[in-house]
Amino acid sequence: MNDTISLQHMPVNAVKLQGILGSTLHNTIINRLNTVNYRNMVDIFRYRNETDNRWRCEFWGKVVRSAIWSLRSEQNQELEEKIHETVHDMLSTQTNDGCISSYPEERQLKAWDIWGRKYVMIALLRYYDTLNPDPQVKNALTRMLDHLIGQLNGEPLQNFGEHCGLAACSILGAVVGIYRITGEKRFLDFAKKIVDAGCCSKHNIFEEVLKGTPPCELSNGKAYEMMSCFQGLADYYVYEPQPQYKKAVLKFFDAVRTQEIFITGGGGMLDAVGEFWYQGKRNQTRSDAGANGETCVTVTYLHLCDAVMSLSDVSSAPLEMVHTTCNALLGAVRNDGRFWCHANPTPLAGAASKVPASDQMTQQRTTPFDGHDCCIAQGPEGLALAAMDAVMRTPGGVAIHYFEPMEIDLSSIPGVKGTLTIESNYPFNGKIYIKADLEQAADFELHLLVPAWQKNPLQIKVNDRIYTGNPGGYLAIKRKWSNGDFIQFELDFSMRREISPDGKFKAFLAGPLVLARDSRFGGDVNVPPPDDLQYTLCMEQENSWARFACRLSDGTKLCAYISAGSRFLPGNLLRVWHDIK
Numbered sequence: 340m341n342d343t344i345s346l347q348h349m350p351v352n353a354v355k356l357q358g359i360l361g362s363t364l365h366n367t368i369i370n371r372l373n374t375v376n377y378r379n380m381v382d383i384f385r386y387r388n389e390t391d392n393r394w395r396c397e398f399w400g401k402v403v404r405s406a407i408w409s410l411r412s413e414q415n416q417e418l419e420e421k422i423h424e425t426v427h428d429m430l431s432t433q434t435n436d437g438c439i440s441s442y443p444e445e446r447q448l449k450a451w452d453i454w455g456r457k458y459v460m461i462a463l464l465r466y467y468d469t470l471n472p473d474p475q476v477k478n479a480l481t482r483m484l485d486h487l488i489g490q491l492n493g494e495p496l497q498n499f500g501e502h503c504g505l506a507a508c509s510i511l512g513a514v515v516g517i518y519r520i521t522g523e524k525r526f527l528d529f530a531k532k533i534v535d536a537g538c539c540s541k542h543n544i545f546e547e548v549l550k551g552t553p554p555c556e557l558s559n560g561k562a563y564e565m566m567s568c569f570q571g572l573a574d575y576y577v578y579e580p581q582p583q584y585k586k587a588v589l590k591f592f593d594a595v596r597t598q599e600i601f602i603t604g605g606g607g608m609l610d611a612v613g614e615f616w617y618q619g620k621r622n623q624t625r626s627d628a629g630a631n632g633e634t635c636v637t638v639t640y641l642h643l644c645d646a647v648m649s650l651s652d653v654s655s656a657p658l659e660m661v662h663t664t665c666n667a668l669l670g671a672v673r674n675d676g677r678f679w680c681h682a683n684p685t686p687l688a689g690a691a692s693k694v695p696a697s698d699q700m701t702q703q704r705t706t707p708f709d710g711h712d713c714c715i716a717q718g719p720e721g722l723a724l725a726a727m728d729a730v731m732r733t734p735g736g737v738a739i740h741y742f743e744p745m746e747i748d749l750s751s752i753p754g755v756k757g758t759l760t761i762e763s764n765y766p767f768n769g770k771i772y773i774k775a776d777l778e779q780a781a782d783f784e785l786h787l788l789v790p791a792w793q794k795n796p797l798q799i800k801v802n803d804r805i806y807t808g809n810p811g812g813y814l815a816i817k818r819k820w821s822n823g824d825f826i827q828f829e830l831d832f833s834m835r836r837e838i839s840p841d842g843k844f845k846a847f848l849a850g851p852l853v854l855a856r857d858s859r860f861g862g863d864v865n866v867p868p869p870d871d872l873q874y875t876l877c878m879e880q881e882n883s884w885a886r887f888a889c890r891l892s893d894g895t896k897l898c899a900y901i902s903a904g905s906r907f908l909p910g911n912l913l914r915v916w917h918d919i920k
């Protein structure tokens with residue numbers, strides 16, 4: 340068991356996912372990312388006519404950054420061309436002073452302006468890093484950041500914008516990124532000022548978290564803006580490796596994980612769209628505590644897990660990443676990639692349905708955003724990131740966190756030429772078979788992430804030899820691999836019952852999946868299932884919408900939360916937490 344490996348993303352196109360994550364990512368490229376009107380999203384920057392202090396300014400950056408990362412896992416010529424075109428269209432909106440903003444000059448720095456500029460910077464940085472290291476892009480980023488620093492005129496960043504400065508200060512990661520590609524010390528100095536002030540007008544959130552202040556009492560509790568600030572601190576730590584920075588990120592992650600994350604791996608509640616920390620772990624079954632689990636929170640939690648993995652200390656981050664991916668993330672998008680939930684079904688303890696974010700429902704639009712919404716723009720980023728974190732490079736080989744069918748190109752490991760192929764129906768079944776196709780025998784190390792919910796140590800067969808991995812950590816297999824070698828194991832899919840912190844509700848899980856009742860099975864979703872934890876699979880034709888369906892001892896059927904409510908219609912009810920009689 341080794342919990343301190345250094346993890347990095349695999350090269351572009353090294354992992355070809357062929358299961359539900361791969362197909363949802365593919366459908367998202369075809370049905371969402373290739374259909375967005377990129378020119379329209381640039382128009383507000385072209386005309387600087389976002390005069391109502393809203394956050395349309397985030398859509399372009401969010402969509403473009405997710406599109407660029409989606410191309411790491413699946414090549415798509417049409418999308419790539421669109422990105423090249425729209426990046427240059429965005430650059431054309433930069434004025435002589437260096438400004439790229441959707442707000443007219445008199446409104447600049449207020450409301451969501453800096454937040455929107457941040458997403459433009461992130462998308463341009465990602466374009467530069469991943470698709471085209473065009474000096475014009477580097478120059479535009481330099482001028483953009485110089486313009487912002489000049490405009491602030493020495494006034495602290497946390498005094499601007501929404502959510503006690505969290506939104507504006509979450510630019511930290513982008514500032515560090517621009518320092519990384521330019522080497523200009525003034526940008527690192529600007530990042531230091533943001534870190535020293537602690538990203539908030541109320542108190543220094545980095546110091547507060549070290550004192551033990553819970554996430555819901557940090558700043559105003561706005562969940563994903565806050566996580567973005569800690570993600571920025573992890574980026575800053577690379578250049579200023581002060582132990583307290585790393586400690587703050589890890590302590591915050593641990594606090595979020597243990598106090599805020601729901602059974603589904605999402606988080607955020609309190610308001611009508613599920614966007615604030617509110618002791619979510621304890622309150623997730625309440626029906627009077629706002630909506631549950633904004634998709635932006637789910638995606639930014641994956642970012643936080645990724646940031647923690649880059650600090651390479653704990654196996655809890657990849658474990659959380661897998662759980663969130665297999666439930667809250669894939670459960671918030673319709674299979675065809677067209678629709679995303681803004682909040683996840685609420686309440687989780689009661690009959691509820693998945694519905695598209697309001698701006699996707701033309702009759703019910705609450706915001707004049709032309710079919711965009713923060714979560715629709717954000718969701719594809721979660722899929723792209725989950726795909727990148729499914730398998731990662733380690734110093735001596737690869738780490739596999741997530742076991743859906745896929746092909747892994749190993750040629751980034753020195754001296755190795757060949758692939759690993761995973762055959763499985765994961766996350767809907769526990770049987771995993773991995774085959775090595777190698778041009779010649781080679782030494783490398785494989786880290787397999789053993790789920791924490793395994794009841795017993797996992798027996799892993801490599802050819803004829805048995806390795807044993809303890810639940811909740813990595814099993815490292817270091818050996819000389821030959822062509823045709825195989826790995827075989829079966830993850831524990833026995834049913835588990837979880838009791839809610841208030842003791843009033845129970846929920847069921849199998850393998851990585853949270854299970855739910857769905858009205859399409861017939862019967863009342865509010866009738867609690869029995870407790871004997873016995874089930875048989877029922878994957879008949881009429882249940883084909885459910886990727887995992889099982890029948891309990893009294894005939895009640897449950898399916899994976901991913902599939903529950905997947906019609907995205909108000910009448911398609913589901914229920915996760917059931918009454919304890």
Ligand SMILES: [Zn+2]
Pocket residue numbers: 633634635636681712713714715717
């Ligand atoms: Zn959102």
